[in-house]
Amino acid sequence: MPQNNYEYFLLMPQIIIAVGIVLSVLIEITTKKSEQILPWFSIAMFFGTAFYSVFNINQNFVLFSGMIEVGGKPAIFNFIFNIGAALVVLSSIDYLKKYGTYYGEYYILIQSSVLGMMVMSGAKDILMIFMGLELMSICFYVLAGINRKKLSANEASMKYFLLGAFATGFIVYGIALLYGATGTTSIQNLVENFVTYSSNIIFVLGFVFFLIGFSFKIAAVPFHMWVPDVYQGSATTVTSLMSTTGKAAAFSVLIIVLTAVFTFNAPNVFRPYFATISALSMLFGSIVAISQTNLKRMLAYSSISHAGYMAIGLAAGNMFSVAGIIFYLAAYAFMNIGAFTIISIVEGEDDSRTDFDSFSGLNDKSPVLAATMALFMFALAGIPPLAGFFGKYYVFIAAIQSKLTWLAILGVLSSVISVYFYIRVVVVMYFREASEDFKINISPYSLIAVVIAAFFILVFGILPDTLMNVILSALP
Amino acid sequence: MSSIPMEYYLILSAFMFSVGVAGVLIRRNAIVVFMCIELMLNSANLSLVTFSSYLGNPIGQVFVFFVMTVAAAEAAVGLAIIIAIFRNKKTVNIDEINIFKW
Numbered sequence: 001m002p003q004n005n006y007e008y009f010l011l012m013p014q015i016i017i018a019v020g021i022v023l024s025v026l027i028e029i030t031t032k033k034s035e036q037i038l039p040w041f042s043i044a045m046f047f048g049t050a051f052y053s054v055f056n057i058n059q060n061f062v063l064f065s066g067m068i069e070v071g072g073k074p075a076i077f078n079f080i081f082n083i084g085a086a087l088v089v090l091s092s093i094d095y096l097k098k099y100g101t102y103y104g105e106y107y108i109l110i111q112s113s114v115l116g117m118m119v120m121s122g123a124k125d126i127l128m129i130f131m132g133l134e135l136m137s138i139c140f141y142v143l144a145g146i147n148r149k150k151l152s153a154n155e156a157s158m159k160y161f162l163l164g165a166f167a168t169g170f171i172v173y174g175i176a177l178l179y180g181a182t183g184t185t186s187i188q189n190l191v192e193n194f195v196t197y198s199s200n201i202i203f204v205l206g207f208v209f210f211l212i213g214f215s216f217k218i219a220a221v222p223f224h225m226w227v228p229d230v231y232q233g234s235a236t237t238v239t240s241l242m243s244t245t246g247k248a249a250a251f252s253v254l255i256i257v258l259t260a261v262f263t264f265n266a267p268n269v270f271r272p273y274f275a276t277i278s279a280l281s282m283l284f285g286s287i288v289a290i291s292q293t294n295l296k297r298m299l300a301y302s303s304i305s306h307a308g309y310m311a312i313g314l315a316a317g318n319m320f321s322v323a324g325i326i327f328y329l330a331a332y333a334f335m336n337i338g339a340f341t342i343i344s345i346v347e348g349e350d351d352s353r354t355d356f357d358s359f360s361g362l363n364d365k366s367p368v369l370a371a372t373m374a375l376f377m378f379a380l381a382g383i384p385p386l387a388g389f390f391g392k393y394y395v396f397i398a399a400i401q402s403k404l405t406w407l408a409i410l411g412v413l414s415s416v417i418s419v420y421f422y423i424r425v426v427v428v429m430y431f432r433e434a435s436e437d438f439k440i441n442i443s444p445y446s447l448i449a450v451v452i453a454a455f456f457i458l459v460f461g462i463l464p465d466t467l468m469n470v471i472l473s474a475l476p
Numbered sequence: 477m478s479s480i481p482m483e484y485y486l487i488l489s490a491f492m493f494s495v496g497v498a499g500v501l502i503r504r505n506a507i508v509v510f511m512c513i514e515l516m517l518n519s520a521n522l523s524l525v526t527f528s529s530y531l532g533n534p535i536g537q538v539f540v541f542f543v544m545t546v547a548a549a550e551a552a553v554g555l556a557i558i559i560a561i562f563r564n565k566k567t568v569n570i571d572e573i574n575i576f577k578w
Contacts, residue, residue: 127539130543131542134546138546141553145557149564151564154561154565155561155574155575157560158506158558158561161554162509162510162554166513166516169513169516169517170516172543173519173523176489176520176523179524179535180486180526180527183531183533184533228576229576232576233575
C-alpha cells in the first residue's frame with residue numbers, strides 16, 4: 001500500500017486530465033486562437049494519459065483509503081476512453097465548422113466527461129461511482145445540445161437529460177437502500193459479504209434499482225427509448241463519443257459492483273435480470289434496425305443490440321466473460337467511432353445526407369471512405385478476421401461455459417439478422433448509382449481518425465491475443 | 477428522532493419516490509417532469525439520512541451533500557436545456573416535441 005504523497009503520482013492519469021481541464025478553460029478565456037489550440041491540446045493530453053495508463057498497468061493499487069483503484073483493469077478502460085476521445089476530437093475539428101457551431105467548451109466538456117469516466121472505471125466506493133457518473137452524464141447532456149439554435153439538437157438534449165436524470169434518481173435510491181442494508185458504501189465490503197447480503201431483501205431491492213439505472217446508461221431494452229432519438233439528433237461526433245466511451249464507462253461500473261460474482265464465484269443472483277435484458281436488447285435492436293432509413297438511427301439500434309451482446313457476459317458471470325466484455329468494448333469503441341466519423345465526413349449542413357441514399361455510389365466518389373466504411377460494417381456485423389467477431393466469440397464462449405447456451409444461440413441468431421442491415425450499407429455504397437450529385441470534402445483530420453480506428457480493428461481482429469493477454473494479465 | 481420508528485421515514489421516502497416516478501411517467505410538462513425527478517432524488521436523500529441516523533455512522537449524511545450538489549448542477553443544466561428548447565419551439569410540452577419518430 002503506497003503512502004502519502006506517492007499516492008498522487010499513481011493517480012497521474014486523472015490528475016493530467018483534471019489539470020488539463022483548468023488549463024483549457026484558461027486558454028479559452030485568454031486567447032482568440034483557442035479554436036486552433038484546444039483540439040491539439042486535448043489530443044496530446046488524451047494520448048499522453050492513454051499511454052501513461054497502459055505503461056503503468058502493473059502498478060495496481062487502491063488509493064486514498066479504499067476510494068479509487070489505479071492500474072490493472074481501470075488502466076485498460078482509461079486506454080479505451082482516452083483513445084476514443086482523442087479520435088472523436090480529431091474528427092470534430094472540421095466537423096464543427098460544418099455543423100455551424102464552434103464553442104471552445106465543446107472540447108472542455110469532452111475532457112470533463114472523460115475525467116468522469118476515468119473516475120467511474122477506477123471507483124472502489126459507491127460515492128466515487130456516483131460522482132463519476134454525474135460528471136460524465138451532465139457533460140453529455142450539454143454536448144448533445146451543443147448547437148442550441150438547432151431544434152433537433154435541443155430535442156435530443158432534452159430527451160437525454162430527462163431520461164438520464166430519471167435513471168440517476170433510480171441509482172441514488174438504489175444506493176440509499178444498499179447503504180441501509182450494508183451500513184457502508186465501500187465496494188470492498190460489498191464484494192466480501194456479497195453472499196451474505198444476497199439473502200437480504202433490502203439489499204437485493206437496492207441492487208435492482210441500481211441495475212435499472214445503469215441499464216438506462218448502457219441502453220438496454222426495455223430502458224432504451226431515448227437512444228434512437230438522442231443518437232440521431234446530436235452532433236455526429238458527440239454521438240460517437242457517448243455511444244462508445246459512455247457505454248464502456250457504464251459497463252465498467254457493472255463489472256465493479258459484480259466483482260464478487262466474477263472473481264470469487266459468488267452465485268449470480270441477478271442472472272435472470274441480465275439474461276432477460278440481454279435477450280430482449282439483442283433481438284429488438286437487430287429487428288428494428290432493419291427498417292431504418294437513416295444511418296445514424298440504424299447505428300443507434302445496432303448500439304442497443306451490441307449492449308445486449310455485452311450483457312450476455314454479465315449474465316454469464318465468470319472471469320472469462322469479464323475479459324470478453326472488455327475486449328468487446330474496446331473493439332466496439334473503434335468500430336463505432338470509425339463508422340460515425342465517416343458519417344460525419346459525408347454529412348452535409350443541417351443534418352442532411354445521413355440517410356442510405358446519400359451513401360449510394362460512395363465508392364465512385366471516394367474509394368477510401370467506401371472501403372473503410374465497409375470494413376467497419378463487416379466488423380460490426382462480426383465477420384471473422386475483424387475485431388467485432390472476437391468480441392462476440394469470447395462473450396458467447398463465456399456464456400456456454402456458464403451453461404447459458406440458449407442465450408448464446410439467441411446471440412448468434414441475432415447476429416445473423418444484423419448482417420442484413422450492415423451489408424445493406426455496403427451494397428448501397430458499391431452497387432448503386434449515386435442518386436444525388438454532391439461533392440464530399442474529406443477532412444484530412446477525420447481521415448486520420450478513420451485510419452487509426454481501422455488499424456485497431458485489424459490488429460485486434462487478426463491478432464486478438466495481443467489485447468486479450470493484456471486484459472487477462474490485468475484481471476486479478 | 478429516535479422516538480419515531482425507522483420504518484415511518486422509509487415508508488415516507490418510498491412514497492415520495494413512487495410519486496416522483498409516477499409524475500415522470502404521467503406529466504407532460506418538461507418542468508413538472510423535472511420537478512418529479514428532483515422529488516425522486518430527495519426521497520433518496522431522506523432514506524440516506526434515516527439510515528445514517530439509525531446506523532449511527534456519518535457516511536450517509538456526507539453522501540446527501542454530494543447528492544444535493546449534483547442535483548443543483550443538474551438543475552442548472554436542465555433548466556438551460558428547457559429554456560433553449562422553449563426559445564426555438566415556444567412550448568415545453570413533451571408530446572409536442574417530437575420531430576423524431578420511428
